[in-house]
Amino acid sequence: MSQLFRRVCRLTVGALQFTELRMSFHVTLSVQSKPNTAEIVVFGLSEQSRAAVTQKGTEVRLVAGYEETAALVFAGQVLHASSQRQAGGWVTTLECRDGDPQWQSRMRSVLQKSTPHRDVLKTVAAAMGLQVSPSQLALVEGQTAGPVTLYGFAHDEMDILCRSLGLEWSMQAGRLLLLKADTATAETAVYLSPESGLQGAPECTADEAGNFKDVKKKKKTHRTIKLQSRLQPLLKPGRLVELKSQTLSGLLRCSKVELVGDTHGSDWNSNCECLEV
Numbered sequence: 001m002s003q004l005f006r007r008v009c010r011l012t013v014g015a016l017q018f019t020e021l022r023m024s025f026h027v028t029l030s031v032q033s034k035p036n037t038a039e040i041v042v043f044g045l046s047e048q049s050r051a052a053v054t055q056k057g058t059e060v061r062l063v064a065g066y067e068e069t070a071a072l073v074f075a076g077q078v079l080h081a082s083s084q085r086q087a088g089g090w091v092t093t094l095e096c097r098d099g100d101p102q103w104q105s106r107m108r109s110v111l112q113k114s115t116p117h118r119d120v121l122k123t124v125a126a127a128m129g130l131q132v133s134p135s136q137l138a139l140v141e142g143q144t145a146g147p148v149t150l151y152g153f154a155h156d157e158m159d160i161l162c163r164s165l166g167l168e169w170s171m172q173a174g175r176l177l178l179l180k181a182d183t184a185t186a187e188t189a190v191y192l193s194p195e196s197g198l199q200g201a202p203e204c205t206a207d208e209a210g211n212f213k214d215v216k217k218k219k220k221t222h223r224t225i226k227l228q229s230r231l232q233p234l235l236k237p238g239r240l241v242e243l244k245s246q247t248l249s250g251l252l253r254c255s256k257v258e259l260v261g262d263t264h265g266s267d268w269n270s271n272c273e274c275l276e277v
Contacts, residue, residue, distance in 0.1 A: 008070035009263045010063040011040065013053040013078070013094070018042060024262040025062060027074045031168050031179065031237040031255050033159055036098035038062065038074045044089050053092065054081035060096045064231060064261055071233035073259050075173035076100065099171035102128040107157065109150040116143045120150075120161055125176060127154040135186075136178040140165060172237065179238055182222065182275060184253045189240035190232070197230040199269070202248045225252055225274045231261055235270045240277070253277050 009025075011018045022043040029036045040062060045053065052058075055078065062074040076098035083092040097103070107127035111120060118140045125132045127150075142165075150157045162169045168179045179185065192198050203226040225248065227241075235241065241252040252274035260267045 006067035012061040014058045022264045027259040038096040040094045105154040107154045111148040130176040184240045185238045189242040193244040199228045202227040222275045
């Protein structure tokens with residue numbers, strides 16, 4: 001557990017960076033196309049800093065974790081901000097969203113009959129200002145049956161396209177994450193046990209407990225597993241988790257993560273929803 005001591009929290013808003021002030025945050029990340037969000041509260045900002053950080057659209061980056069494991073847990077833009085004077089001083093709340101400019105993007109394009117689906121994907125992604133990697137393009141096959149009109153919000157067109165191709169898409173720190181439905185990224189699985197930060201017993205949607213492999217022989221449907229650990233930036237949507245606990249052990253795919261922290265409080269956790277794989 002030595003790697004889980006000595007908290008780190010570093011907030012960058014525009015040109016300003018904060019490390020010493022009290023901060024709390026609630027970050028929600030998922031593999032769904034709905035944008036990731038963060039609510040960040042900063043205590044004791046000066047008048048000049050309050051004015052600077054509350055501008056809508058200002059870039060936000062939040063690094064959190066522990067001294068040896070701190071990493072980026074959220075990147076996005078300020079959607080709304082407010083400051084209130086309380087008994088202990090000024091409290092500033094930032095409501096942020098990942099990929100807000102991309103989410104607001106609109107498009108108008110007509111593609112010819114038999115256009116490769118890869119080209120359709122690149123067209124929609126380009127309208128959102130997103131890059132598609134070669135490995136992501138490799139997930140896409142086939143071509144359109146007829147002409148295709150792409151019109152309106154680009155994220156709606158991305159939803160329609162990916163749904164038809166059996167893909168999941170989301171924006172993670174302003175970048176496109178594209179996966180086959182219910183599959184994981186190629187990153188190394190995060191090992192999670194009581195010794196590496198797991199807190200309490202994982203919760204399962206089914207009544208059975210035990211080894212996943214034994215349960216799979218009885219039930220083929222994927223189960224949702226909820227677990228909590230000390231805050232770990234490596235637990236990200238789409239990544240594999242190698243779980244080892246007294247009640248459940250096996251390989252999971254992380255679908256949703258909530259990171260909750262308070263530099264001067266007890267909260268410093270990652271709450272995950274996972275699917276067994």
